[in-house]
Amino acid sequence: MIRIASLFCTFLCLGNISNAQTDSTIYKKVDQIVQDAKQQFAPDKRTKIVALISANPINNTYTVESTIPEASSFIKTKTANLPATIKINALPDSSVGEKIHGVVNLSVANFRTKPGNASEMATQALLGTEIDLLQKVDGEFRARTPEGYISYVPASSVAAMDKNSLDKWRKMPKIIYTAEFGKSLSQADPKSLRVSDLVYGDILGLVAEEGNYYKVSYPDNRIAFIPKEEALTFENWIKSRELTPENVINSAKTMMGLPYLWGGTSVKGVDCSGFTKTAYYMNGYIIPRDASQQVLAGQAIDILDKDGHFDPNKALKNLKPADLLFFASGKNSNPNARVTHVALYIGNGEFIHSAGTVRINSMLKDASNYDDFQTRTVVAAKRYIGIQDQQVQKIQENPYYKQ
Structure with missing residues (x-):
C-alpha cells in the first residue's frame, strides 16, 4: 500500500504510462466521491472524519476512513460500479477492540492534531471526562471529546473501558474539584504523599467520607483523599449552577x-x-x-x-x-x-x-x-444565555456526563 501523496510518483516509477492514466482516472473518481461524501456528511474535519487515507493504483484498491455510517453507505453505493476495491475502515475500529470508551485519568490531558508530543495541541480534557476511543495508533488514542472534537491523546492519559466498565464508572457517585489548583493525597492526612495534582473541574468517583476528607477513586481505580473544603459532590455542584451573565x-x-x-x-x-x-x-x-x-x-x-x-x-x-x-x-x-x-x-x-x-x-x-x-x-x-440551542447544553444533559 502507498500513501496518496506518492500516487503519481509511483505511476512514473513503474513506467507504465497507459495503466497510470487509466488508474489515475479511477483514482480521481474515487477521490471525488469521497470528497462529495465529506462535504455532505463531514464538512468539519475537527468533529467528523471521512477521508481517503491510502490508494494502490496498480491493484485499484483504496481505503477510506469514516466515523459516519451514512457517509460509508454513500461511498459504497457510489463506487459500486467502479472496477476498484474500496475498503471502509469504520471508526472505532478493531485497534481498540471492545474498549471504545475512555475516561481521562490526569488532571488535564493534552489532545493533539497528530500522534506525538511534538504535534500541535488541539484541545484539552479534564480528569473524569468521558471520551470516545476511535483508534489506537503508536501508543496513543484517536479520541472524541464531549464537544465532538477528534484528536490524539496518549494512552497513558486515559483509562480505556468497555461498556460494562463504563457503566460501573457512571453509576459511581462523583465529586468535582472546585479549588483552582490542588492535589489529592494518599491518606486522609495533609502530610501524606500526593497521588496527583488537581485543577478546577476535575471529576472523581466518590468512595466514602472520612472526617474532613472525601475518599475518591480515579478512573483507573487509584484511591486518594481530597479535603472536603476543596470539592463538592457533583450532584450538589450541578444544583448550585445558575447560568446568568454575572456568574x-x-x-x-x-x-x-x-x-x-x-x-x-x-x-x-x-x-x-x-x-x-x-x-x-x-x-x-x-x-x-x-x-x-x-x-x-x-x-x-x-x-x-x-x-x-x-x-x-x-x-x-x-x-x-x-x-x-x-x-x-x-x-x-x-x-x-x-x-x-x-x-x-x-x-x-x-x-x-x-x-x-x-x-x-x-x-x-x-x-x-x-x-x-x-x-x-x-x-x-x-x-448564549436564555437561548434554546442544542450546541449550548447543560452538563447533566450531555450524554458524556450523565450519571
Whole structure:
C-alpha cells in the first residue's frame, strides 16, 4: 500500500504510462466521491472524519476512513460500479477492540492534531471526562471529546473501558474539584504523599467520607483523599449552577492573568475559545470548542452597520454581559473573514479574553485599554444565555456526563 501523496510518483516509477492514466482516472473518481461524501456528511474535519487515507493504483484498491455510517453507505453505493476495491475502515475500529470508551485519568490531558508530543495541541480534557476511543495508533488514542472534537491523546492519559466498565464508572457517585489548583493525597492526612495534582473541574468517583476528607477513586481505580473544603459532590455542584451573565463574568474573571496556551481549556492555561468554553463550563454548560464553531451557535446580536462593519454605537446599545464577541485578524479585514478570536463582553464597552494572558480590553477609542482592539476586526456577536440551542447544553444533559 502507498500513501496518496506518492500516487503519481509511483505511476512514473513503474513506467507504465497507459495503466497510470487509466488508474489515475479511477483514482480521481474515487477521490471525488469521497470528497462529495465529506462535504455532505463531514464538512468539519475537527468533529467528523471521512477521508481517503491510502490508494494502490496498480491493484485499484483504496481505503477510506469514516466515523459516519451514512457517509460509508454513500461511498459504497457510489463506487459500486467502479472496477476498484474500496475498503471502509469504520471508526472505532478493531485497534481498540471492545474498549471504545475512555475516561481521562490526569488532571488535564493534552489532545493533539497528530500522534506525538511534538504535534500541535488541539484541545484539552479534564480528569473524569468521558471520551470516545476511535483508534489506537503508536501508543496513543484517536479520541472524541464531549464537544465532538477528534484528536490524539496518549494512552497513558486515559483509562480505556468497555461498556460494562463504563457503566460501573457512571453509576459511581462523583465529586468535582472546585479549588483552582490542588492535589489529592494518599491518606486522609495533609502530610501524606500526593497521588496527583488537581485543577478546577476535575471529576472523581466518590468512595466514602472520612472526617474532613472525601475518599475518591480515579478512573483507573487509584484511591486518594481530597479535603472536603476543596470539592463538592457533583450532584450538589450541578444544583448550585445558575447560568446568568454575572456568574459567567465572575467565572471568567477568576482566570485573569492565566497564560495563553494554544489548545488550552483549563486553569493551567487557555486559548481564546478555551477561555470562553471554561467560563461556561464553570457554570454548568458545555459549548462548542473553537471560536469558528462557537460563532455558529446562539442568537446573533446586531453590532454591524449596513455595510457589514463594526458599529460601536450599536454594540453598546445591543450587547449584554456574557455575550460572545467574534473577531477576524487584521484591522481592515473583510467582515466576512474567517473567525480567529473570541471574547466575552462584560459591559461598558469592555471585554475579557485570552490574548497573551487573560485580560480586559475596551472597544472604546478613548479608553486606556483600547490598544488590543485596534489589531482585530469584530465580525459577529452571539448570545448564549436564555437561548434554546442544542450546541449550548447543560452538563447533566450531555450524554458524556450523565450519571
